[in-house]
Amino acid sequence: MPEPDAPAGQPPQLPPEPDPRRYTDGLGDPDCPYCHGLGYLRDDVPPGHPNFGRLAPCVCQLDSMSAAHGEKLRRGSNTETLAGKTFDNFLPDGVSPDAAIRATVRAAFERSRAFAEAPDKWLLLMGTYGCGKTHLAAAIANYCLDHGRSVLFLNTPDLLDRLRAGFAPGADDSYAERFEDIRTAPILVLDDLGTESPTPWAVEKLYQLLNFRYNAQLPTVITTNRESKDIEPRVASRLSDAQMVSALTIQAPDFRAGHISLTSDISSLAIHSQQTFDTFDSRGELAGEARQMFLKAIQAARDYADVSRGWFVLTGEYGSGKTHLAAAIANQRARLGQPVIFVTYQDLSDLFRTSSQREADERNAKLVQQVKQTEFLVIDDVSSLVGTVGYFREKFFQVFNYRFDAQLPTVLTTAAPDKELDPRIKSRIFHSDLCQVHVLKVGPYRGRRAQGRKKAAS
Numbered sequence: 173m174p175e176p177d178a179p180a181g182q183p184p185q186l187p188p189e190p191d192p193r194r195y196t197d198g199l200g201d202p203d204c205p206y207c208h209g210l211g212y213l214r215d216d217v218p219p220g221h222p223n224f225g226r227l228a229p230c231v232c233q234l235d236s237m238s239a240a241h242g243e244k245l246r247r248g249s250n251t252e253t254l255a256g257k258t259f260d261n262f263l264p265d266g267v268s269p270d271a272a273i274r275a276t277v278r279a280a281f282e283r284s285r286a287f288a289e290a291p292d293k294w295l296l297l298m299g300t301y302g303c304g305k306t307h308l309a310a311a312i313a314n315y316c317l318d319h320g321r322s323v324l325f326l327n328t329p330d331l332l333d334r335l336r337a338g339f340a341p342g343a344d345d346s347y348a349e350r351f352e353d354i355r356t357a358p359i360l361v362l363d364d365l366g367t368e369s370p371t372p373w374a375v376e377k378l379y380q381l382l383n384f385r386y387n388a389q390l391p392t393v394i395t396t397n398r399e400s401k402d403i404e405p406r407v408a409s410r411l412s413d414a415q416m417v418s419a420l421t422i423q424a425p426d427f428r429a430g431h432i433s434l435t436s437d438i439s440s441l442a443i444h445s446q447q448t449f450d451t452f453d454s455r456g457e458l459a460g461e462a463r464q465m466f467l468k469a470i471q472a473a474r475d476y477a478d479v480s481r482g483w484f485v486l487t488g489e490y491g492s493g494k495t496h497l498a499a500a501i502a503n504q505r506a507r508l509g510q511p512v513i514f515v516t517y518q519d520l521s522d523l524f525r526t527s528s529q530r531e532a533d534e535r536n537a538k539l540v541q542q543v544k545q546t547e548f549l550v551i552d553d554v555s556s557l558v559g560t561v562g563y564f565r566e567k568f569f570q571v572f573n574y575r576f577d578a579q580l581p582t583v584l585t586t587a588a589p590d591k592e593l594d595p596r597i598k599s600r601i602f603h604s605d606l607c608q609v610h611v612l613k614v615g616p617y618r619g620r621r622a623q624g625r626k627k628a629a630s
Contacts, residue, residue: 206231262308264282276299280297297422313359328366331354337350356388356390447495452500458614462614480510486610487612513549515552525564543571553585572597
């Protein structure tokens with residue numbers, strides 16, 4: 173008899189027959205009404221048509237293809253350790269009480285953001301160490317990557333090291349291939365021009381690179397703390413071309429130190445002044461063991477911020493909230509009146525580099541000593557990807573070992589897998605009663621501010 177909901181006198185409505193074309197082992201969505209899971213479609217066109225016989229990706233693949241493309245761009249960008257430097261967490265007016273200085277920071281911020289939105293010609297950011305040049309350059313790179321543009325970020329000494337490595341036996345690619353990839357990069361960010369050792373070979377390679385990009389008018393961002401007279405004349409002449417280069421000087425020597433750090437102008441704690449325990453999201457969507465571990469890490473961080481003994485280590489993937497928790501600890505210690513230095517592993521490694529100026533080298537050596545001996549230290553983003561040259565690792569280990577042996581309160585964050593960390597560092601972090609280690613096994617975290625933007629947009 174008919175189903176109860178069938179109209180009188182009519183046969184019951186049976187469910188439609190399932191489409192037999194369903195490819196569960198294809199590249200697409202098995203439930204896709206177009207490709208049925210195959211992942212590709214062939215246009216129904218007659219022979220002789222340009223698209224006859226050609227396969228095209230189905231619309232069900234577009235999201236995964238876009239994500240794969242973005243991941244590929246980021247892997248080739250050399251920005252792994254700079255993922256947290258964005259326009260959103262930059263202080264666009266700096267921290268100086270001087271209005272004129274704040275204006276230079278604002279001008280650099282606005283021009284950098286405009287360049288990121290429409291990369292064209294060259295952007296030159298100048299200023300003393302710690303004024304925010306690298307943060308803005310990294311923010312440009314990250315913005316371009318987020319919008320599907322290919323970009324390459326290189327510290328100048330690292331660029332030269334990369335080229336030299338092309339001469340080594342068994343190198344994955346040759347010097348010529350590496351040089352070509354760098355000089356033709358669609359967007360190149362060259363950080364810390366002028367900190368390289370000025371050997372004749374280095375000077376000539378940099379000129380060849382920049383001269384090619386200048387003539388080709390390829391979008392390029394350059395940061396430097398050198399004056400024009402201290403830069404190789406041929407390069408300086410290119411940088412002085414007002415038709416090609418937008419040059420801005422950031423007059424903010426106190427940008428990193430801000431009003432919180434009590435000891436050193438290498439500290440970037442001011443940038444993280446809004447990252448406190450009150451603004452940390454406890455991730456209410458988590459459940460089970462993952463939530464318990466996350467809440468335990470938060471409480472442990474609060475306890476450590478109140479009474480800091482030994483070392484506190486946070487591990488987890490990028491975006492899991494490690495930097496926010498580390499900054500919250502540091503901000504609490506600073507409010508309690510303790511001298512605090514907050515520094516990234518990359519910035520610390522940069523201090524180990526020698527330059528052509530004795531005054532700069534002496535200043536860097538003093539900053540290293542401050543980091544080594546400060547009462548409370550945070551080293552953010554300890555990574556195997558920075559300072560891979562043995563010399564830099566040894567210098568870092570000297571600082572690390574000194575503080576470990578002296579049992580000076582120290583916070584470390586890292587996204588590096590255990591196997592990629594220096595064995596000497598790993599043995600101290602994971603096999604000592606001096607250290608407490610907390611693993612944040614959660615997905616990407618961007619804080620309440622980002623969540624608020626999402627809600628407003630929905």
